[in-house]
Amino acid sequence: MSNCIIAQSGGPTAVINSSVVGLLHANKESKAFEKVYGGLNGIEGILNRNIIDLSAVSDEEINHFRFTPSSGLGSCRYKLKDLENSSEEYERLIEILKEYNITSFFYVGGNDSMDTIAKLSKYAKKNNVGITFMGIPKTIDNDLMFTDHTPGFGSAAKFIGxxxxxxxxxxxxxxNNGIFILETMGRDTGWLAASTCIARLHDKPVADFIYLPEASFDRYKFLKDVRKKFEEQNKVYIVVSEGIKDKDGKFISELNCSAQDNFGHAQLGGVSDYLKRLILEAGITKRVKSLELSVLQRCAMHCASDTDITEAFNAGKIALKFAVQGETGKMVSINREDNELYNAYYSLVEAEKVANNVRYFPTEWINKEGNFINEEACAYFEPLINKSPKLTFEGNLPKYKVFNQ
Amino acid sequence: MSNCIIAQSGGPTAVINSSVVGLLHANKESKAFEKVYGGLNGIEGILNRNIIDLSAVSDEEINHFRFTPSSGLGSCRYKLKDLENSSEEYERLIEILKEYNITSFFYVGGNDSMDTIAKLSKYAKKNNVGITFMGIPKTIDNDLMFTDHTPGFGSAAKFIGxxxxxxxxxxxxxxNNGIFILETMGRDTGWLAASTCIARLHDKPVADFIYLPEASFDRYKFLKDVRKKFEEQNKVYIVVSEGIKDKDGKFISELNCSAQDNFGHAQLGGVSDYLKRLILEAGITKRVKSLELSVLQRCAMHCASDTDITEAFNAGKIALKFAVQGETGKMVSINREDNELYNAYYSLVEAEKVANNVRYFPTEWINKEGNFINEEACAYFEPLINKSPKLTFEGNLPKYKVFNQ
Known part of the structure; x- marks a missing residue:
């Protein structure tokens, strides 16, 4: 009987560990593999044989792990070289997997991770190594193609809302109130910022304006809108995605850009401070506060969506089922039947199609002014942020369990 | 039968409305007053006759209000002139209160509000106006004298932890991890930053260093400590209070200071960015993240402490009871019997003693190095952040109710 391995990659989410636990449960039921290994720090760690036996962990610890935010197996931002350039890493990895008698490899990640899955499965097929590679979606950004939404998004949206x-x-x-600016993550897409359309007080959205990368940002129009609204109601609440761009596609925050990650993506941030400066310089009011939610939005398990946790769990469960059927080079995708009687079901999509691709927020869900979101989008968001998880507490704060430290 | 009025002042907390609801409940039981009025936007609003009848609000709405964060009656930062300089405002206020047949005035606030209570009760006694004035404590900073702790603090500490x-x-x-800096509020005192000593993973505090205004900050010692810890464990987690000072008592963030509030307090912020710059310039690592929790820590009802909500409620309840007994110029204070079998009881203290006074974090609870908190402090904090509130939801986000909009 052979073994399998699961690892995590890319930026953490609140529910990424639930997918690992879902896979463990599926194997407990089906006994498809003798052992489920955990690769610590993704491919980077596996290449260093940082591998643990997750099947040997107690049920109690696994249950804490299920409700622990952030990548509890550790993560990496490791990009495999293109096969045309070098096959050395591929060979080393396969050698290590064979050493552990592993015949299925699962990777929980976003589009860069699906690139890894696509490359590895291609290599494995070509060289007949007898190992399948399966992707499990994860990203708070909700920007993966060919899936209705991604595990991690609902919880981030719930915390942000x-x-x-x-x-x-x-x-x-x-x-005399001022102007408040809430900055969300979203380098390329506005899903997270847009989801605040469902945040209401006394049946009225709290946000006056929502700005997304999908609608080009004009500073003159922005100042005109904000000034008018401030004169009307003596306060303005603005939500902005970190990745908003001008009409030429240039990041508004580009001047604040200080670094690039390993994939060559600009590390953004500071858009809200920029907007604050614009408002102050325009003399609309001196009372302007900006808040960058930063990493809070991707690790706030204490305010996670239970629907999201469950779907992350199911995605892991189903990944194992499909792998047993011999599938490889695919990613589990989530589909919805309809909004009102929300019901998710799962299928597969080629990982290659997802890799290095971006699913943008639909422009037809943005108003004509380019500064708010319509009702159809609210109906899309609502079912994804449902219910609260039942956390375990230690003393009076949540009890979490990870394996990478 | 006469009426009473309650209003809120100063910075909001997550539980400030619970005190209003506690007072309403006490009046429902005792029928001491015919009506309980709510003054909108504190004294500033009352002087403009922005007064509503809270007794006429439905039980359902009052229950939503009880679990709504931030000052739902509105707030102000209005400082009464000293009586020696002008009695005009005092006369106008008393005139309005008499117009509404009000014989008891309750103010939920911090030390500036207790200054208001002390002044008004002094004026009322001197001029025999027959109105009592009572303070109900509120501040996330936990820096009021003559009370074991303040309503609002436990919830802020729970969210921060x-x-x-x-x-x-x-x-x-x-x-390869980096250095993370979490900045909490706390202009003069380190209670909030210190409370993170109870935040643990696998039974070990997550914070490596905690810096408070009560221990003078030395940048050379700081960089030495951080460098050593980073070399040891390849990551460092730092908690810092916005109000840390150098050995001469100068705010470290002074250079980032951009404004002053109406009481002449410097508006601080940006200490974490300053520390980040120090670390970058010292070349310890390029991976440094800083997070300013900002207003989140004072409004996160979704992560509030139920003990805190209950105590805020009880403080309001008891304020009414004492007022009926003819007490005036006092503030309700909370006392604890002991840590293990935690039990709070309530008494009164002269508002004048609390006003314009600050209760510092005990230096004997800070380690010798001035960069961490000892066990005794943890035992103090633990009971204050107990349990989670049962919130009402509308759709999938919390349902809140306020009266100032």
Whole structure:
């Protein structure tokens, strides 16, 4: 009987560990593999034989792990060289997997990870190594193609939406209020910022304006809108995606850009500070606060969506089932039947199609002014942020369990 | 039968509305006053007759209000002139209160609000106006004298502690990790930053260093400590209070200071960015992230402490009871019997003693190095952040109710 291995890659989410636990449960039921190994720090760690036996971990610890945010097996941002340039890493990896008698490899990640899955499965097929490679989707950005949404997104959206209502309340207590700017993640796409359209107080959205990378940003129009709204209601609440761009496709935050990650993506941030400066310089008001949610939005298990946790779990479970059927080079995708009687079902998509591809927020869900989101989008978001998880506490704070430290 | 009025002042907290609801409940039971009025936007609003009848609000709405963060009656930062200089505002206020047949005035606030209570009760006694003035404590900073702790603090500490564990996990996923800096509020005192000593993963505190205003900050010692720790464990987690000072008592963030509030307090912020720059310039690592929790820590009802909500409620309840007994110029204070069998009881203290006074974090609870907190402090913090509130949801996000909009 052979073994399998699961590892995590890319930026963490609140629910990425649930997928690992889903796969463990599926193997417990089906006994398809003798052991489920965990690769620590993704491919980078596996290449260094940082491998643990997850099947040997107690049920209690696995249950804490299920409700632990962030990549509890550790992560990496390791990009395999193109096969045409060098096959050395591929050979080393396969050698290590064979050493552990591993016949299925699972990778929980985003589009860069699906690139890895596509490359490895291509290599494996070509060289007849007898190992299958399967991707399990994960990203708070919700920007993977060929899936209705991605595990991790619903929880991030729930935290951001909750935070939007709460900071709106905080920003509205005085007679003379100011302007509040909430900055969300979203380098290329506006899904996270857009999801705040469902954040309401007394049945009215708390956000006055929502700015996404999918609608080009015009600073003159922005200042005109904000000034008008501020004169009307003596306060303005703005949500902005870190990746907003001008009409030429240039990042508004580009001047604040200080570094690049290993994949050559610009590390963004600081758009809200830029907008704050614009407002101050235009003299609309001196009371401007900006808040960058930063990593909070991708690790806030304490405010996660239970639907999201469950779907992440199911995606892991189903990945194993498909692998047993001999599938390889695929990613599990989530489909929805309809919004009202929300019901998710799972299928497969070629990992190569997902890799290095981006699913943008539909422009037909953005208003004509380019500064708000329509009702259809709200109906899309609502079912994804459902219910709260039942966390375990140690003393009075959540009890979490990880394996990478 | 006469009426009473309650209003809120100063910076919001997650539980400030619970005190209003506690007072409403006490009046429902005792029927001491015919009506409980709510003054919108504190004294500033009352002077403009922005007054509503809270007794006429439905039980359902009051229950939503009880679990709504931030000042739902609106707030102000209005400082009464000293009586020696002008009594005009005092006369106007008393006139309005008499117009509404109000014989008791309740103010939920921090030390500036207690200054208001002390002044008004002094004026009322001197001029025999027959109105009592009572303070109900509120501040996330926990810096009021003559009370074991303040309503609002436990919830802020719970959110900060939870966030510390979750961002620590986020900051530890790679083989090569960096340095993470979490900045909490706390202009004069380090209670909030110190409370992160109870944030643990696998029974070990997540914070490596905690810096408070009560221990003078030395940048050379800081860089030495951080460098050593980074070399040891390839990651460092730092918690810092916005108000840390150097040995001469100068705010470290002073250079980032951009404004002052109405009480002449410097508006701080940006210490974490300053520390980040120090680390980068010292060349310890290029991977440094800083996170300013900003207003999130004072409005996160979704992660509030139920003990805190209950105590805020009880403080409001008891304020009414004492007012009926004819007490005036006092603030409700919370006392603890002991840590293990934690039990809070309530008494009164002269508002004047609390006003314009600050309760510092005990230096005997800080380690010799001035960069961490000892066990005794953990025992103090633990009971204050107990349990989670049962929130009402609308759709999938919390349903909140306020009266100032």
């Amino acid at each position: 909750t935070t939007a209502i709460e900071t709106y309340l905080d920003a509205s207590v005085y007679i | 939870t966030t510390a564990i979750e961002t620590y996990l986020d900051a530890s996923v790679y083989i």
